Amino acid sequence: MQFRNLKLVDYVVYGRGSFNQLNEILAPHRKANAPMIFLVDHFFEGKALPNRVPLQGNDKIIFVDVTYEPKTTQVDKLAQELKEEFGTISGVIGIGGGSAMDLAKAVGLMMNNPGSSADYQGWDLVKCAGVYKAGIPTLSGTGAEVSRTTVLTGPTRKLGMNSDFTPFNQVVLDPELCKDAPVNQRFYTGMDCYIHCIESLTGTFLNEFSKSYGEKALQLCREVFLSNEDWNETSDDKLMMASYAGGMSIAYSQVGVAHAVSYGLSYLLGTKHGIGNCIVMNHLEEYYPEGVAEFKQMVEKNHIDIPQGICKGLTEEQFDTMMNVSLGMKPLWENALGKNWESIMTREKLRALYGKL
Numbered sequence: 001m002q003f004r005n006l007k008l009v010d011y012v013v014y015g016r017g018s019f020n021q022l023n024e025i026l027a028p029h030r031k032a033n034a035p036m037i038f039l040v041d042h043f044f045e046g047k048a049l050p051n052r053v054p055l056q057g058n059d060k061i062i063f064v065d066v067t068y069e070p071k072t073t074q075v076d077k078l079a080q081e082l083k084e085e086f087g088t089i090s091g092v093i094g095i096g097g098g099s100a101m102d103l104a105k106a107v108g109l110m111m112n113n114p115g116s117s118a119d120y121q122g123w124d125l126v127k128c129a130g131v132y133k134a135g136i137p138t139l140s141g142t143g144a145e146v147s148r149t150t151v152l153t154g155p156t157r158k159l160g161m162n163s164d165f166t167p168f169n170q171v172v173l174d175p176e177l178c179k180d181a182p183v184n185q186r187f188y189t190g191m192d193c194y195i196h197c198i199e200s201l202t203g204t205f206l207n208e209f210s211k212s213y214g215e216k217a218l219q220l221c222r223e224v225f226l227s228n229e230d231w232n233e234t235s236d237d238k239l240m241m242a243s244y245a246g247g248m249s250i251a252y253s254q255v256g257v258a259h260a261v262s263y264g265l266s267y268l269l270g271t272k273h274g275i276g277n278c279i280v281m282n283h284l285e286e287y288y289p290e291g292v293a294e295f296k297q298m299v300e301k302n303h304i305d306i307p308q309g310i311c312k313g314l315t316e317e318q319f320d321t322m323m324n325v326s327l328g329m330k331p332l333w334e335n336a337l338g339k340n341w342e343s344i345m346t347r348e349k350l351r352a353l354y355g356k357l
C-alpha cells in the first residue's frame with residue numbers, strides 16, 4: 001500500500017478584508033527588479049478591486065479573459081510575454097474564479113519549466129518549482145485554491161498539470177470578494193463543491209481524512225443552499241470554507257461520475273466545469289440517489305434553471321469523442337463504481353446517459 005504524501009498550500013489567510021494584507025504578505029517574496037504579476041479575472045476590469053492591488057515598482061496587472069476555460073496556448077503565451085518583457089518575475093497572483101487561479105498556477109510553473117504547458121499535462125511531469133504563486137478566489141466552489149492541479153485544455157486532451165509544484169504558496173480567502181457574483185454563477189460553482197462532497201463521501205476511495213473534510217463541506221453547502229434566508233455575508237463566508245474543505249476532501253480521495261461525464265461535455269462542447277457538473281448531476285439518480293434528490297431541492301430552492309438537451313443533434317462520432325474522454329478518467333470511475341467499473345459503466349450505458357443530457 002502506497003499512501004499519498006499530500007503537498008499542501010504553504011500559507012492561508014482567511015477573513016473579510018484579509019485582501020488588505022496582501023502588500024504585507026507579498027513583501028518578503030519580492031526580488032530586486034522582478035515584478036509581481038497579478039492575473040485578474042476580466043470581470044473586475046474597471047471595477048474597484050484592481051485599485052486595491054498593492055502595486056510596486058514594475059508590478060503589472062493583466063486582466064485575463066476567462067470566457068473559455070484556460071488553454072495551454074493561453075498559458076504559454078502569457079509566460080512567453082512575461083519572459084520577454086521582464087526576464088524573471090517575483091511571482092504570480094491569480095485573482096478570480098477557478099479559471100484565473102488555474103492560469104496563475106500554470107503561468108507560475110511555466111516561468112521556470114521549458115517547452116509548452118501541454119508537455120506537462122498529466123501526473124508529476126513538472127520537473128522544476130515555478131515562481132512564487134498566490135491564489136485569491138472571488139468565487140467559491142472549485143477547490144482550485146487548495147488543489148495540486150491546474151486544469152488546462154490542450155491540443156489533444158483536457159488534463160491538469162498535477163504535481164507537488166502546483167499548489168499555491170499562499171491563498172487569501174476573503175469572502176468579501178465574492179459579493180458581486182451573479183446568482184447563477186455562484187450556484188453552479190457552489191454546486192461544484194456540493195458534487196465534490198457527494199462524489200468523495202460515496203466513493204470507494206473514502207477514508208477518514210477525506211470524510212472529515214467532506215462532511216464539514218457538505219454541512220456548509222446545506223446551510224447555504226437549503227437556507228430559508230436570502231443570500232447574505234454569512235453565506236459567502238460559509239461557502240468559501242466549504243470550497244476549501246471540499247477541495248481537501250477530494251485531494252485525499254477522488255471525484256466520481258458527474259466529473260467523469262462532465263469532462264466529456266467540456267472537451268467537445270466547451271461546457272464550463274460548474275454548469276457541466278450540474279447538467280450531469282441532474283441525471284445521476286442511479287448512482288447518487290440521495291445526493292441527486294438533495295441537489296434538485298437546492299436547484300428549486302435557489303430558482304436555478306439547469307440546461308437540458310445540450311447533446312441533442314450530436315453525431316455518433318461526437319458521442320464517441322465524449323465517451324472516450326470520459327472513460328479515460330479511470331480513477332474517477334474506479335472511485336465511483338469500484339474496481340469492476342468497466343463492467344458496470346459500459347459504452348452503451350454511457351451513450352444512453354449522454355443522450356439524456
Ligand code: NAD
Nearest residue numbers: 043069097098099138139142144147149151180181189273
Ligand atoms: P470561472 O473562474 O470560470 O469564472 C466564471 C465566471 O464568473 C467568469 O465569467 C468570471 O469572469 C466570473 N466571475 C468570477 N468571480 C466573479 C465575481 N466575484 N463576481 C462576478 N463575476 C465573477 O468559474 P469557476 O467555476 O470558479 O471555475 C471554473 C474553472 O475552474 C474551470 O476552468 C475548471 O476547469 C477549473 N477547476 C479547477 C480545479 C482545480 O483543482 N484546479 C477544480 C475545479 C475546477
Ligand code: ZN
Nearest residue numbers: 142192196259
Ligand atoms: Zn469540480
